[in-house]
Amino acid sequence: MEQHAQTSVPKKLGPTWVDILFLIFLVGVLVSVTLLGRLAYEEGMKTESSKENGEAWVKWMTDSSDSRFKEGFQPAACAGGPAVAGAVDKERKELMRAARIAAKKAGTEDEPITIGDIATGSWGECFKALTQKGGPLSNLKNAFSGETLTLVAKCDPGDLSTAGGFMLEKNVTTPLGSAVPTVTSTLADNDSIVDKINVRVTICDKGAYPTKIAEFDF
Amino acid sequence: MTEEPQLRGADYKVEIPSGLPFKEWLYKWLLDPEIEGNHLETVDKWVGLLIVGNMFALLFEHVPAVFEPNKLWFHLFDIVSVVVFTAEYLTRLYLAPVDHEFKDKRFPTLRYIFSPFAIIDFLAIIPFYLQSFIAVDLRILRALRLLRILKLFRVIIPAIHDFRIANQDRTFRQKMHAIIYPSEYGGKLHELFDSFIVLWVVVSVIAVIFESVQSIHYILNIEFVIVDAIAVGVFTVEYFLRLYTCVEEPGFQHAIMGRIKQAKQTSSIIDFLAILPFFLEVFLHHLFDLRFLRVFRLMRLLKLTRYTEATATLGKVIAREWPFMAASGFIMLLLVVLTASLGYLFEHEAQPDKFENIPQSIYWAVITLASVGYGDLTPVTPMGRAMTIILALMGIGIFAIPAALLSAAFSDQLRIDREKLLNRLYEMLSAGKLSMEDADIINREAKRLHISEEELQRLYERAKKEREMMDDISALPIHKIAAVPEHAVEHYKTLIAEIKELSLMTDRARFEELAISKDRITQTDLALWRVIQSNLPLSKNNPGEGNTPPPQSAV
Numbered sequence A: 001m002e003q004h005a006q007t008s009v010p011k012k013l014g015p016t017w018v019d020i021l022f023l024i025f026l027v028g029v030l031v032s033v034t035l036l037g038r039l040a041y042e043e044g045m046k047t048e049s050s051k052e053n054g055e056a057w058v059k060w061m062t063d064s065s066d067s068r069f070k071e072g073f074q075p076a077a078c079a080g081g082p083a084v085a086g087a088v089d090k091e092r093k094e095l096m097r098a099a100r101i102a103a104k105k106a107g108t109e110d111e112p113i114t115i116g117d118i119a120t121g122s123w124g125e126c127f128k129a130l131t132q133k134g135g136p137l138s139n140l141k142n143a144f145s146g147e148t149l150t151l152v153a154k155c156d157p158g159d160l161s162t163a164g165g166f167m168l169e170k171n172v173t174t175p176l177g178s179a180v181p182t183v184t185s186t187l188a189d190n191d192s193i194v195d196k197i198n199v200r201v202t203i204c205d206k207g208a209y210p211t212k213i214a215e216f217d218f
Numbered sequence B: 001m002t003e004e005p006q007l008r009g010a011d012y013k014v015e016i017p018s019g020l021p022f023k024e025w026l027y028k029w030l031l032d033p034e035i036e037g038n039h040l041e042t043v044d045k046w047v048g049l050l051i052v053g054n055m056f057a058l059l060f061e062h063v064p065a066v067f068e069p070n071k072l073w074f075h076l077f078d079i080v081s082v083v084v085f086t087a088e089y090l091t092r093l094y095l096a097p098v099d100h101e102f103k104d105k106r107f108p109t110l111r112y113i114f115s116p117f118a119i120i121d122f123l124a125i126i127p128f129y130l131q132s133f134i135a136v137d138l139r140i141l142r143a144l145r146l147l148r149i150l151k152l153f154r155v156i157i158p159a160i161h162d163f164r165i166a167n168q169d170r171t172f173r174q175k176m177h178a179i180i181y182p183s184e185y186g187g188k189l190h191e192l193f194d195s196f197i198v199l200w201v202v203v204s205v206i207a208v209i210f211e212s213v214q215s216i217h218y219i220l221n222i223e224f225v226i227v228d229a230i231a232v233g234v235f236t237v238e239y240f241l242r243l244y245t246c247v248e249e250p251g252f253q254h255a256i257m258g259r260i261k262q263a264k265q266t267s268s269i270i271d272f273l274a275i276l277p278f279f280l281e282v283f284l285h286h287l288f289d290l291r292f293l294r295v296f297r298l299m300r301l302l303k304l305t306r307y308t309e310a311t312a313t314l315g316k317v318i319a320r321e322w323p324f325m326a327a328s329g330f331i332m333l334l335l336v337v338l339t340a341s342l343g344y345l346f347e348h349e350a351q352p353d354k355f356e357n358i359p360q361s362i363y364w365a366v367i368t369l370a371s372v373g374y375g376d377l378t379p380v381t382p383m384g385r386a387m388t389i390i391l392a393l394m395g396i397g398i399f400a401i402p403a404a405l406l407s408a409a410f411s412d413q414l415r416i417d418r419e420k421l422l423n424r425l426y427e428m429l430s431a432g433k434l435s436m437e438d439a440d441i442i443n444r445e446a447k448r449l450h451i452s453e454e455e456l457q458r459l460y461e462r463a464k465k466e467r468e469m470m471d472d473i474s475a476l477p478i479h480k481i482a483a484v485p486e487h488a489v490e491h492y493k494t495l496i497a498e499i500k501e502l503s504l505m506t507d508r509a510r511f512e513e514l515a516i517s518k519d520r521i522t523q524t525d526l527a528l529w530r531v532i533q534s535n536l537p538l539s540k541n542n543p544g545e546g547n548t549p550p551p552q553s554a555v
Helices: A017-067 A082-106 A123-131 B022-030 B040-060 B071-098 B108-113 B116-133 B138-166 B172-180 B187-211 B214-248 B257-263 B266-284 B291-307 B310-347 B358-369 B382-431 B436-448 B453-471 B478-483 B485-505 B508-517 B523-534
Strands: A166-173 A182-186 A198-204 A210-217
Touching: A017 A166, A017 A198, A017 A210, A017 B214, A017 B266, A166 A210, A210 B214, B022 B071, B040 B071, B040 B138, B071 B108, B071 B116, B071 B138, B108 B116, B116 B138, B138 B172, B138 B187, B172 B187, B172 B214, B187 B214, B187 B291, B214 B257, B214 B266, B214 B291, B257 B266, B266 B291, B291 B310, B310 B358, B310 B382, B358 B382, B382 B436, B382 B453, B478 B485, B485 B523, B508 B523
Parallel strands: none
Antiparallel strands: A166 A182, A166 A198, A198 A210
């Protein structure tokens, strides 16, 4: 049992000036913790805003996942389906023809012909159409920097400038018998969106750590 | 008439006489605050927990992602809560005529209905019933349900009242100390303070654990931030209160050094580490990646060690058994290093990628010795395999030593604690019987050591018996009597009295004749005999004798 040293009868029983000073200090501590708590809350709200940005992307992409294969879909750069596939073929043929003419002129006809990226039906064109002025997702802002929301290649905790950004990745199914069922890689500008693709949307939180928003077919 | 002290074990339950009228019996059994060991404490505890549960339910109802899919469960919990609170209200209403507070008044039931606590109880349940008749806005209903928290006042107000009585002649700081540190002045209010801290420790630790679950963190991110900020606020205030009032503790009285000493205590360091990650993360998160600090918030769990003796017992056991454990650790170390070196020697050539160096072999040796056997490193050479067999067999014994040591030391420590309690009882019984204060101390200790009432009674009887034996000095061995001069004097008096009794009862003349004729006793002893009997009255065996002065030579 603990023994307690409170034997002498004190003269003043109410709070002394030292007690009052301590109480003031304690109130100060409480106010400081409240302010810091508010700061943490505001930082947390920025992550919430980033999540809302990601959810806005998810909403648009899931809402468009079927309609973009129908005729007259806008923005046209994000459309898919047979009509777009035909346009892609046409562009490829034009590029091939131009490459052959160039090879003929250069006298390198025997070498294999390489063509540049096909813009039609690519993710890069779609992204531009979505985020350019007047695009459906153009008004989203990075909650941490206050600037227009940008796509990042990777959430990097070592680089806090990626906080609030978002990542778009594609999941590609691997052949049967592979060690992993799918391979995930960043959705590149020249990736084709003519057919349905499985996409993962991730945002970078306060510490630039990735937070997965959703995985869906686009 | 003074009340007899009563010893109560950890399992003490009061026996209410069955001959009482039912209402009176039920009140005493369930709600009488003046009867210790009845079910009031249990009722208070469970109602308190239900109130806290209601507050959390109310909080989560504001999170659509949690509330919407679990609407039914929330509703069921609300019904269960209202049923319990209604049952409590009606029971108290029914028992109002026998309640100490109201029974002597006119219209006790009516008086009860309009008492503050009854109004609070009523307000806690009425919104639920109202919504069945009136269309009440859900937000208003939720706000009204907040009133359930007021039910806690049924426990808090009496605790404050008792605290004020117990601390009326004490300073502000002493009162604060009584709330925060365990003392005889704290009472129920101190227990409530402890429960409040424990609640926040549990809540914040659960929050930290669930924060690591991505799907939960995604939904409750902002709620976790709020919970953490409140928990840090509570723990910071507690930390500074402990530092400020510690000077009332024995050994910490000095204004500065006492507080520094307190700050250096393990429990204070734990308290400090429990709040530090929050401040570091808020101030420095722009400069460094401090997410790893979040795991350290789990250290808040260590705050609970203040409220349990288990870790103190573990500390004592390890400190006591340290030489043996160190010896067994040394043997283990020897074995690991030697076998790892041999493993490297035999296996390196066969598997240079796996047994690349001795540190890698040490990993293999420990995994094998501990019988874990992950299988990522396996010997392939005959010598390596032979050594693995020996190592695995030795490991069973070597690793069992510290476990057996700890297990034995734990039960031994428990025995020591009980012996201490017995000794305490023994000391307390020096006055012949236990005082009320002594009984209180023993009851608290029995509760702490989980000693049942039956066992406590047995210890008490044993201590009492030993104390009685102690009073009978003659029953003790002579060296024990000689060790205490007071006992030696008492024993000497007893011996003299016995000699006197002997001389009164025997034939003195015949005694002397025999003693002298056959040299059975020395001259000195005979002289002493004569001195003793010189002051004795005449006995029927020795008429005409007595009051004879002893011969000078003998004296």
